[in-house]
Amino acid sequence: MQTCIQLASKGKGFVSPNPLVGSVIVRDDKIIGKGYHKNFGKAHAEVNAILDAKKNGHNVEGAVLYVNLEPCSHLGKTGSCAELLITEKIKKVVIGMKDPYEKVNGKGMKKLRDAGIEVVVGVLEDECKELNKFFIRFVTKKLPYVSLKIAQSIDGKIALNNFKSQWITGEASRKFVHQLRSEYDVVLIGKNTAKYDNPSLTVRDVRGRTPYRIVIDNNSSLPENLKLFTDEDKERTYVVTGISKKSVTKIYNYNMIRVREKDQKLILKDILKKLYSMDISSVLVEGGANLYSQFAKSDLYDDIYLFIAPKIVGRGISSFSDFEVTKLSQAKNLEFVYTKKFDRDILIYSKKCSQA
């Protein structure tokens, strides 16, 4: 199953909003075929594993197939995997987790069992769920998975009061952020971050594709010479605007996503719903304080990558400066999952916690 997860991970950044799936076929304790879901709409992992086994001259009849997600039962862009495994006379199927997608959700396993195939489910289930957290959120809540990425000093400052902030953390941290970007569908930032930092938000220090770069700018007032609007990836930049099509008075040099304003504001949940409707299953929020605060207020984030630089900054812009509670019991609760050193910085990875 560990091998399935590793194989599945190779699809990161390319299969969304489909799940990451890896599969291996085993006979006599030896792996005779491996496969993974490589690209959205392309062959599923099980198909690739069977093709791989056959290509290497193996017969898959009577073999055991391992896969991190329940084989599909429906006919989507590709054939039903459950049917294929029955046709190929696989003897036993070991599954990491049930597919929560409503069109599958146990139907794949039922089909296999009805055909007399032995089915085991729940192997390394937690790891399999972590692997497909974007997909699970997407199909169960009909919203994208949201991670906040924050880089701050030990005293919680993401910038000085004059908005000076770039490179508060070191190179190793930034490289990891590039890795993250390559795995998310979208990097989302607020207007001030776009204006003051003028970031590229591209994937530079690691291999991988640049995500969609989306800026929230309700009145489309950002200068059009920003890197996001002019660099070689500019086709992948979108501005979320509240301006309706008919009230547009000029031509913009960037793609727009229209969300209706309420009280002259864009509501975060409306933006996320819109992104969901665009088949976006994961969003990495890279600032600034106003946007982080909106996510905290609305409870619409799932986890936080908090990079802490070994610095005391003092007065400046706090990471959640626009969020306010009157009692400590109203503070948002998290659960620390792990810490990791990146050269001189520390990353604290935490998940939202619904209980106090």
Next chain:
Amino acid sequence: MQTCIQLASKGKGFVSPNPLVGSVIVRDDKIIGKGYHKNFGKAHAEVNAILDAKKNGHNVEGAVLYVNLEPCSHLGKTGSCAELLITEKIKKVVIGMKDPYEKVNGKGMKKLRDAGIEVVVGVLEDECKELNKFFIRFVTKKLPYVSLKIAQSIDGKIALNNFKSQWITGEASRKFVHQLRSEYDVVLIGKNTAKYDNPSLTVRDVRGRTPYRIVIDNNSSLPENLKLFTDEDKERTYVVTGISKKSVTKIYNYNMIRVREKDQKLILKDILKKLYSMDISSVLVEGGANLYSQFAKSDLYDDIYLFIAPKIVGRGISSFSDFEVTKLSQAKNLEFVYTKKFDRDILIYSKKCSQA
């Protein structure tokens, strides 16, 4: 040497401003005697180790003695240890680190070598230096060692704007803080912390003695019914005041430490010098933001115990809210040494870093 360090650690909280010293005597690869420096002014570790060996019927002549700090050469409150080792005909002395105290500083080793004893120095030297960081600071800089202990949310807030803050971190973190208190000579706080938190600053959840509790209150205006001034340890509470003896107009129910004001302010360095003159070698600063900021400005701290609670607080009091820089390059640099989980909280321990 590891055993010496463990033995020495038993003296934590009781030997200041003397060093923590542990010693073992070995013959034929077996430990025949152990000792440590138990209380300020009492027998040194080497003496206790020799007495221990003799008590158990061992002859120490020709044995090897291990000790984490160079044996003393001068006659202080006790006899010179170097002389004793010569008299007792110890064959070889293995030393963790040279004693930086000006009255020793190599003279102990010289005495031993002149008497024909083999001397090895620098064994586990870093660990030995860490063990005696208070003592080293005290004798080399003539100032106490200063640690900042900060408990904050992930966004760097130590309290809400209404000063509500108590128990931002959990029980396990607080227990560790009690352990720290038992090892420092002094716990130091500012006036606002005394007033709004009304803390006890005692050692409750672990065994150990309560340190001196010192509050900075330049005009002695704190209410006299605070816990610090009324509880059973009130004799161990001191107020640093700028009021001179002759301008006192009332009788206070607490001990005072007088430091001369400059421009109606108390200068941190003057306070620390005063504490040094009182034989205080270690200070644990427990808040609040104003005091932390003064330490940051003046570079008079040595390390930071930063406890982070898994909470987003938003608007509130930042840990270093009275410190300000105009460029990021002026931020104070630290070096992260380790992180440790305390139940739901994380401790990040860092040291001051002189280089960027």
